[in-house]
Amino acid sequence: GVPLATTSANLSGKKSPTTGGETLKDFKNKVEIILNAGRTKYQQESTILDVSTYPFRLIREGYIKRAELNKLF
Secondary structure, eight states: OOOOOOSOOOOTTSOOOSSHHHHHHHHTTTOSOOOOOSSOSSOSOOOEEEOSSSSOEEEEOOSSOHHHHHHHO
């Protein structure tokens, strides 16, 4: 009953799915519902930053690369 906001829907160590069908294969019988909005736009994992400190810490490089972030910060 608690909503989640997550970066991606992949099992640890597995490639992130880019379609609802791929997600269903990985999570079959593990989740109650999958909302399928079609193929993901960038077909890559999310970039994750820890913004609780400054300078920000890159947790996972994804679509937005470290070099691009360095230009911003």
